[in-house]
Amino acid sequence: MKKLLVYLKDYKKESILAPLFKMLEASFELIVPLVVTAMIDVGIADKNSGYILKMCLVMVALGLIGLLCSVTAQYFAAKAAAGFGTRVRHQLFAHIQSFSFTEIDQEGTATLITRMTSDINQVQSGVNMVLRLFLRSPFIVFGAMVMAFTIDWKAALIFAVAIPLLSLVVFGVMAVSIPLYRKVQERLDKVLGITRENLTGARVIRAFHKEEEEKARFEEGLESLTSMQNHVGKISAFMNPVTYVIINGATILLLYTGAVQVDAGSLTQGEVVALVNYMSQILVELIKLANLIVTITKAVACGNRVESILEIQSSMPADGNQLEHSVGGTLSSDFRTADGSPLEYSGGEVGDSTEQSIGETGNRTEQLETENQTGTPAVEFAHVGLTYQGAGGESLSDIDFSVKKGETIGIIGGTGSGKTSLVHLIPRFYDVTSGAVLLNGRNVREYPLEELRQKVGIVMQRAVLFKGTIRENLCWGKADASEEELYEALEIAQAKEVVEGKEGSLNAPVEQGGKNFSGGQRQRLTIARALVRKPEILILDDSASALDYATDAKLRKSIREMEGSPTVFIVSQRTSSIQHADKIIVLEDGEVAGIGTHQQLLESCGVYREIYESQYKKQ
Numbered sequence: 001m002k003k004l005l006v007y008l009k010d011y012k013k014e015s016i017l018a019p020l021f022k023m024l025e026a027s028f029e030l031i032v033p034l035v036v037t038a039m040i041d042v043g044i045a046d047k048n049s050g051y052i053l054k055m056c057l058v059m060v061a062l063g064l065i066g067l068l069c070s071v072t073a074q075y076f077a078a079k080a081a082a083g084f085g086t087r088v089r090h091q092l093f094a095h096i097q098s099f100s101f102t103e104i105d106q107e108g109t110a111t112l113i114t115r116m117t118s119d120i121n122q123v124q125s126g127v128n129m130v131l132r133l134f135l136r137s138p139f140i141v142f143g144a145m146v147m148a149f150t151i152d153w154k155a156a157l158i159f160a161v162a163i164p165l166l167s168l169v170v171f172g173v174m175a176v177s178i179p180l181y182r183k184v185q186e187r188l189d190k191v192l193g194i195t196r197e198n199l200t201g202a203r204v205i206r207a208f209h210k211e212e213e214e215k216a217r218f219e220e221g222l223e224s225l226t227s228m229q230n231h232v233g234k235i236s237a238f239m240n241p242v243t244y245v246i247i248n249g250a251t252i253l254l255l256y257t258g259a260v261q262v263d264a265g266s267l268t269q270g271e272v273v274a275l276v277n278y279m280s281q282i283l284v285e286l287i288k289l290a291n292l293i294v295t296i297t298k299a300v301a302c303g304n305r306v307e308s309i310l311e312i313q314s315s316m317p318a319d320g321n322q323l324e325h326s327v328g329g330t331l332s333s334d335f336r337t338a339d340g341s342p343l344e345y346s347g348g349e350v351g352d353s354t355e356q357s358i359g360e361t362g363n364r365t366e367q368l369e370t371e372n373q374t375g376t377p378a379v380e381f382a383h384v385g386l387t388y389q390g391a392g393g394e395s396l397s398d399i400d401f402s403v404k405k406g407e408t409i410g411i412i413g414g415t416g417s418g419k420t421s422l423v424h425l426i427p428r429f430y431d432v433t434s435g436a437v438l439l440n441g442r443n444v445r446e447y448p449l450e451e452l453r454q455k456v457g458i459v460m461q462r463a464v465l466f467k468g469t470i471r472e473n474l475c476w477g478k479a480d481a482s483e484e485e486l487y488e489a490l491e492i493a494q495a496k497e498v499v500e501g502k503e504g505s506l507n508a509p510v511e512q513g514g515k516n517f518s519g520g521q522r523q524r525l526t527i528a529r530a531l532v533r534k535p536e537i538l539i540l541d542d543s544a545s546a547l548d549y550a551t552d553a554k555l556r557k558s559i560r561e562m563e564g565s566p567t568v569f570i571v572s573q574r575t576s577s578i579q580h581a582d583k584i585i586v587l588e589d590g591e592v593a594g595i596g597t598h599q600q601l602l603e604s605c606g607v608y609r610e611i612y613e614s615q616y617k618k619q
C-alpha cells in the first residue's frame with residue numbers, strides 16, 4: 001500500500017490543507033462549550049438577555065466558520081482522493097496493457113476487473129476519509145481533555161479514567177472485528193465474482209436453462225456473506241451499549257462531583273455543562289475513529305491487492321530484449337533442441353548476430369541449405385516445446401517445420417491438439433519453453449513487440465469487435481488507412497456486403513462486443529481488420545468457422561491473390577478449408593502427426609485420413 005501513496009505526490013497541497021481545515025473546524029467545535037458556559041454563568045445568571053443573544057450569535061458564527069472549514073476540507077480531500085484514484089487507475093490500466101497472455105491467464109480477467117474497479121474505489125474513499133478524519137478525531141479527544149483540565153483538574157481526572165476505558169472497549173472491539181471485516185471483504189469479492197460471471201455469461205445460462213442453479217449459487221454466496229456480516233455486526237453492536245454505559249457513568253460522576261463543587265462554590269453550573277459537553281464530544285470522536293480504522297483496514301487490504309498487480313513484471317517487455325542474457329553466457333532455452341543439446345548455427349556462435357539463421361544436424365541442415373538457396377524461411381519452428389504456466393505437461397512438443405514466404409499452411413487436428421497454441425507463438429502471445437520460433441530467420445524474441453505484431457495479422461477464434469463504428473474497428477489494423485484500403489480489405493474478407501447492408505456503411509455503429517452483428521459478419525469484419533495492415537504473416541485461427549462453404553472458398557481465393565502474397569496460416573477443423581494449402585500440419589496431442597500436402601497426407605498420415613474420411617467419405 002505504501003508504494004501507492006506516491007500517486008498522492010501531485011496533491012501535496014490538498015493533502016496538507018484538508019486535515020488542516022478539518023483541525024480548524026475541530027478547534028471551533030472545542031470553543032462551543034466555553035460559549036455555553038459563558039451564556040449560563042453570565043447571561044442566565046444575570047438574566048442578561050442581550051448577553052445571551054450575543055453569545056447565541058457567537059455560536060452561530062462559530063458554526064458557520066466551522067461549516068466553511070469543513071466544506072473547504074471536504075473539497076481538498078475529495079480533490080486529492082479523486083486525483084489519486086485517477087492516477088492509480090491510469091497506472092494500473094497501462095500496466096495491465098503491458099501484460100502478456102501469460103500474466104492475464106495467471107490473474108484472470110475477473111480479478112483484474114475487481115482490482116481496476118471496486119478495489120481502487122475502496123482505496124480512494126479510504127484516502128478521502130483519512131485526510132478528513134485521521135487528525136481531527138485524535139485532536140478533538142486530546143483537545144477536549146485539555147479543555148476539561150483547564151476548567152477543573154479534579155473533575156478532569158474522571159476524563160483521565162473514562163477515556164482509556166472507552167478506548168479499551170472501542171479498540172478491543174476493533175481488534176476482534178477487523179480480521180472478520182477482511183473475511184467479509186473476501187466473501188463480498190466472491191459474490192461480486194459470481195455476479196460478474198453471471199452477467200457476462202447471461203446468454204449461455206439462458207441457453208442451458210441454468211437460471212435456478214445460478215440463483216442457488218448466488219444465494220449460497222450471499223448467505224455466507226450475510227452470516228459473516230451479522231457476526232461482525234453483533235460484535236460491533238456490543239460497542240455502543242458498553243461505551244454508553246461508560247460515558248453515562250462518567251457523566252453521572254461528573255454531574256455529582258460538579259454539583260458538590262458548585263455547592264462549595266469552586267465550580268460554576270456553566271462549567272459543569274461544558275465538562276459534560278466535552279465528554280460527549282470525546283465519545284462521538286472515538287466512535288468515528290473506530291469506523292475510520294475499519295475503512296483504513298479495508299482500504300489497505302484493497303491497496304495491497306492493487307499493488308500486487310502493479311508489481312507483476314510483464315514476461316514480454318515491449319523492446320523484445322529477451323535474449324540478451326544468452327549472449328556470451330549460458331545458452332537460453334531458445335537455443336537448445338528438445339533434448340537439451342545446443343542448436344548449431346550456420347556461422348559463428350550463438351548470440352554472435354541476431355541475423356543468423358538457425359541450422360541443425362542431418363536432414364534439417366540439408367533442408368535449411370536448400371531453403372537458404374531460395375531465401376530465408378518466412379517462419380520457422382525449430383524443435384519448439386510449450387508448457388503453459390501452471391500446466392502439468394507440454395501442450396506442444398518438438399514442433400519442427402519451416403514455411404517459405406507466400407506459402408499457405410493449413411493446421412488441422414482434434415480439439416485440444418495444440419493448433420491455437422502453435423499459431424499464438426508466432427506473434428509471441430506466449431514464449432516457447434524450448435526450441436525457437438523464427439520470423440525471417442530472426443528469433444521472434446529479438447523483435448521489439450510492436451514491430452513483430454505489425455508484421456503478423458491474426459484473426460482469433462472468437463471474433464471480438466469494439467464499441468464505436470465499423471471504420472473505427474477496421475482502423476485498429478492501420479490508424480491512417482484510406483477509404484480505398486478499407487474497402488480493399490473488406491472485399492478480400494467478403495465483408496463488403498456486410499458494411500453496405502448497414503445504414504451509414506463504414507460509419508455504422510458497432511455495439512459493445514459487436515452484438516449487433518451476426519457471428520459470420522463479425523468474423524468477416526475481424527478478418528478485414530487484420531487485412532487492413534497488409535501483414536507479412538496472416539493467421540486465421542478457425543476464423544471462418546461461421547462462414548458457409550462458398551464464402552469460405554471465396555475468402556481463401558482472394559487471400560491467395562492478395563498483393564504482397566502474405567504467408568498464410570489457416571487453422572481449421574474442416575479439411576475443405578485447408579486441403580488446397582501448400583503444406584498441411586497435422587497435430588495430435590501437441591505433436592506433429594504429419595506434414596505434407598493433402599494428397600501426401602491422405603497416403604501417409606492416418607490421423608489426417610481419419611479426419612478427412614469422417615468429413616467426406618461417410619457423407
Ligand SMILES: Nc1ncnc2c1ncn2[C@@H]1O[C@H](COP(=O)(O)OP(=O)(O)OP(=O)(O)O)[C@@H](O)[C@H]1O
Pocket residue numbers: 105388389391395413414415416417418419420421422
Ligand atoms: N492459456 C492456457 N493455459 C493453460 N493451458 C492451456 C492454455 N491454452 C491452451 N491450453 C492447453 O493446451 C492444449 C492445447 O490447446 P489449444 O487451444 O492450443 O488447442 P486447439 O487445438 O486449438 O483446440 P481447439 O480446436 O479446441 O481450439 C489444451 O490441452 C489446453 O488445455
